[in-house]
Amino acid sequence: MSTDYNYDEQGQFFPYFILTISALVTLPLSYTLLRPNKDIEDTAPRIKSDFKPLDDALIQGQKRKQWRRERRLKRILTVAAGWLTIALMIYLIAVTKTTAPKIWDPYSILEISRSSTEQQIKKRYRDLSRIYHPDKAIVDESKNQTAEDINDYWVEVTKAFKTLTDEEIRNNYIQYGHPDGKQSFSIGIALPKFIVTDGNGKYVLLVYGLLLGVLLPYVVGKWWYGTQKLTKEKVLLASASNLFREYKEDMKDGDVVNALSSGEEYKDVFGANKMDSGLGKIEKSIVQEDEARTIVTQKDHQKLESYDGARRKAAALIWAYLGRIRLDGASLDDEKFETAPLALRLNESFIAIALAYGNIPQLLSAYRISQHLIQAVPPNASPLLQLPHITPQIAKAIEGQSSRKHLTVQGFMAMPEYRRRKLATDQPGVLSPGQYNEAVAVARQLPLLNVEKVFFKVMGERFITTGSLVQFVVKARVIPPGSANVPAVNELDLEDIDPDEGDLDAILGRKSPQNAKAKTQKKPLQPPLAYAPYFPRDHSPRWHVFLSDSKLNKVAVPPFTMTTFNKPLLDDDGNPTFNMQTFKMQFQAPPQAGSYPFVMHLICDSYIGMDSKREVVLKVEDSAKAISMDNEEDEISEPDEDSLAGQMHALKTGGVASLAAPPKRPRTRPAKIADSSDDDESDTEGEAEDTSETDTDTDSEDERVKEKAKGKGKGKK
Numbered sequence: 001m002s003t004d005y006n007y008d009e010q011g012q013f014f015p016y017f018i019l020t021i022s023a024l025v026t027l028p029l030s031y032t033l034l035r036p037n038k039d040i041e042d043t044a045p046r047i048k049s050d051f052k053p054l055d056d057a058l059i060q061g062q063k064r065k066q067w068r069r070e071r072r073l074k075r076i077l078t079v080a081a082g083w084l085t086i087a088l089m090i091y092l093i094a095v096t097k098t099t100a101p102k103i104w105d106p107y108s109i110l111e112i113s114r115s116s117t118e119q120q121i122k123k124r125y126r127d128l129s130r131i132y133h134p135d136k137a138i139v140d141e142s143k144n145q146t147a148e149d150i151n152d153y154w155v156e157v158t159k160a161f162k163t164l165t166d167e168e169i170r171n172n173y174i175q176y177g178h179p180d181g182k183q184s185f186s187i188g189i190a191l192p193k194f195i196v197t198d199g200n201g202k203y204v205l206l207v208y209g210l211l212l213g214v215l216l217p218y219v220v221g222k223w224w225y226g227t228q229k230l231t232k233e234k235v236l237l238a239s240a241s242n243l244f245r246e247y248k249e250d251m252k253d254g255d256v257v258n259a260l261s262s263g264e265e266y267k268d269v270f271g272a273n274k275m276d277s278g279l280g281k282i283e284k285s286i287v288q289e290d291e292a293r294t295i296v297t298q299k300d301h302q303k304l305e306s307y308d309g310a311r312r313k314a315a316a317l318i319w320a321y322l323g324r325i326r327l328d329g330a331s332l333d334d335e336k337f338e339t340a341p342l343a344l345r346l347n348e349s350f351i352a353i354a355l356a357y358g359n360i361p362q363l364l365s366a367y368r369i370s371q372h373l374i375q376a377v378p379p380n381a382s383p384l385l386q387l388p389h390i391t392p393q394i395a396k397a398i399e400g401q402s403s404r405k406h407l408t409v410q411g412f413m414a415m416p417e418y419r420r421r422k423l424a425t426d427q428p429g430v431l432s433p434g435q436y437n438e439a440v441a442v443a444r445q446l447p448l449l450n451v452e453k454v455f456f457k458v459m460g461e462r463f464i465t466t467g468s469l470v471q472f473v474v475k476a477r478v479i480p481p482g483s484a485n486v487p488a489v490n491e492l493d494l495e496d497i498d499p500d501e502g503d504l505d506a507i508l509g510r511k512s513p514q515n516a517k518a519k520t521q522k523k524p525l526q527p528p529l530a531y532a533p534y535f536p537r538d539h540s541p542r543w544h545v546f547l548s549d550s551k552l553n554k555v556a557v558p559p560f561t562m563t564t565f566n567k568p569l570l571d572d573d574g575n576p577t578f579n580m581q582t583f584k585m586q587f588q589a590p591p592q593a594g595s596y597p598f599v600m601h602l603i604c605d606s607y608i609g610m611d612s613k614r615e616v617v618l619k620v621e622d623s624a625k626a627i628s629m630d631n632e633e634d635e636i637s638e639p640d641e642d643s644l645a646g647q648m649h650a651l652k653t654g655g656v657a658s659l660a661a662p663p664k665r666p667r668t669r670p671a672k673i674a675d676s677s678d679d680d681e682s683d684t685e686g687e688a689e690d691t692s693e694t695d696t697d698t699d700s701e702d703e704r705v706k707e708k709a710k711g712k713g714k715g716k717k
Contacts, residue, residue, distance in 0.1 A: 019089040026082030029075055044526040044540045047445045051388035051438060053533050055326065055333055062337045062536035106160030106173070118165060125161045132157060235349040239263040243350050251362050253379035254300040256369045257322070259350065260343045261307065261315035269338055270310050278332045282316040285325045293392035295323035295378050318343050322378040324534060337536045344373045344537075358555040360548050360601075367544065370605045376534035382406045383609035388442055388533065389435040397430050398423045408609035413443050413482030444482045447527040447569065448610050449543060451476045452580065453494045454600055456618050458589075460498055463621045466591050470618070472557070474545060474583040474602070478527070478569050480576055493580035525565045530606035541606040545585060547598040550615065556598055560585035593622040 053059065107114050110124050130136060137150045163169050176182050231240050239262065246259035270277075283304070286295050296304070296319045304315045317339045320327060327333050347370050354363040372378065377385045382395035383406055390398075399407045412420065424431045424439070431439065453475040458468045473496050479486055530539045546559035560583070567579035590596060596618040603611050 015089040015092040022082050022085045029079045045528045047528045047531045049442050058334050058337055059536045106163045109156050109160040121164050128157050233349040236264045240349050247353055253365050256365050258303050258315055260346045261311045263346045265342050266310045266314040275309050279313050282320055286319045324376055341537050360553045367603045371608045374532045374535050374606050383408045387439040394430050397427050409443050410481040444480050447478050448481055449476050450479045452489055465621055465623045468589045470589045472585045476581050477578050544603045546601055550597045550599050557587045589620050593620050595619050
């Protein structure tokens with residue numbers, strides 16, 4: 001048996017090779033582009049408002065730039081090129097399919113099935129011989145047949161018949177795939193021959209060397225390095241290290257802002273040629289003060305001046321963004337809006353660092369800076385700046401020139417309508433009626449989470465024992481500022497009912513198939529996107545709940561983050577539902593019994609002045625004491641059957657039949673309860689007990705009634 005190597009000169013197999021390679025690359029990329037995006041920012045509703053800041057074009061441009069960066073235009077072009085290549089290869093395969101060599105098959109030549117018997121094979125051969133035997137065949141010129149074609153076909157029919165009827169020839173076909181036995185075979189290479197001939201071999205080796213020795217290691221190394229150089233918050237490890245060094249025990253809000261400028265990401269934004277471009281103009285703009293606001297304090301500005309390079313410009317641009325300062329030149333303003341999302345991402349990493357230290361003041365400062373970055377409001381500025389059309393001058397006029405404490409949005413909306421409108425529209429240089437209406441409309445859509453009740457519990461237990469798994473339950477309602485006709489709290493909604501013992505999905509916090517299917521049919525229960533017209537990203541609000549030690553002022557239980565709700569916030573008409581929302585976080589109870597005071601902090605990362613805190617106490621009982629308390633409650637007797645409560649209990653437990661049964665002696669009460677109840681027992685109860693001892697089970701109810709009637713008659717006589 002000889003072997004021969006041949007190349008795909010006619011291009012019959014090369015399309016299969018290219019089709020396979022293209023599909024391996026195109027199909028996974030297509031899946032990553034077409035799969036549903038699970039980011040909550042893509043599915044959340046929006047707050048209705050027509051307000052647009054003056055730099056809205058630059059802000060929207062930054063959003064589109066981020067979209068292109070996330071969607072990766074190169075990936076889209078690669079997928080398009082891949083599908084075009086696949087379509088071309090399928091077309092070539094269809095065109096060259098007729099010229100491809102076919103495998104010799106006697107069954108297909110005789111047009112019979114492989115399960116045919118020898119008699120069926122002979123019968124089929126006889127039928128074909130009547131038509132195609134050279135002595136009987138008739139040439140059909142209408143089908144472009146010739147005598148030579150008929151003779152060739154008859155030779156194939158004869159060979160196929162012998163293969164299936166002659167034992168030796170059939171064995172050759174079974175073993176070697178050919179009636180004549182072993183044949184020489186060729187190995188086809190799905191490449192045109194010109195690639196490896198005529199001196200092109202060295203170029204092929206060069207291509208393989210570049211692909212396998214250079215390109216593949218580069219792609220894998222770049223992917224691996226990209227996954228290893230970022231933290232969980234998608235921040236460079238070098239930036240996280242800088243933030244760690246910036247952390248101090250006495251940091252204020254302004255110190256956190258300056259610390260965020262230490263990120264290495266800003267170097268890619270500015271480039272080597274833009275480190276100092278426009279820096280003097282930016283610093284001059286942020287230090288200008290007026291009666292209504294102070295963007296950067298003197299202390300923070302002195303710290304800013306101590307920086308150099310990209311960090312100094314980044315700090316100046318962050319302060320300019322927080323102050324909503326319009327810089328001369330679209331280039332500087334564009335850089336200003338590009339630094340804001342980077343600062344927010346770095347702040348998330350700084351929050352993780354503050355959590356590691358556990359100091360409450362620094363952690364709250366980091367959370368507040370997140371709010372200020374999203375709303376583009378400098379620290380210690382008025383929360384009213386979150387509403388459209390309100391400037392620092394207007395906020396100062398509404399709050400009053402002599403006011404030292406800022407007015408929150410909910411405080412502004414809690415005012416009577418006439419007073420609120422008077423403060424916002426009747427003074428010179430304040431809002432017009434249309435601007436006032438739009439500001440109020442936005443305020444009435446903000447998701448203010450109002451805590452109604454908080455408590456600790458252990459699932460399925462009456463008491464919290466040492467070392468048990470404790471649930472901290474938060475019951476809250478979303479009540480937008482200025483909401484009217486808010487219904488009273490239903491006490492039943494404040495209860496937390498444990499799931500059934502057999503419901504493992506609910507006990508373990510998993511999603512059951514029924515709930516998952518129902519959730520897919522309903523709209524996602526998400527709050528609207530944060531109303532932040534100056535922030536160049538879509539951001540969904542997040543609420544963080546954590547417990548702090550009231551004595552040490554340290555984090556006791558790490559934050560639990562909430563992004564969705566378990567009940568709808570709006571009805572079909574778009575009005576607030578005021579549904580009671582339930583949030584839970586779990587932690588292990590302390591190992592020792594006692595009362596542990598905590599402070600609950602509820603922080604919203606998107607809105608200023610809407611945080612809340614509440615003092616709570618965790619009471620932990622010793623395991624043995626809790627068991628004894630359970631036993632004491634179980635030993636309390638059921639109500640006497642002669643009383644109304646006893647008859648009601650009998651109806652519940654045994655129906656009418658239980659009333660006909662003889663009364664039973666009540667169970668023994670604990671000593672303390674028995675002593676206190678002896679003085680209150682009446683004579684009729686004692687008579688009932690005596691009667692229950694003398695009556696027998698054989699007496700019927702009618703006989704008992706007659707005996708009682710006789711006794712009463714004798715008493716009257």
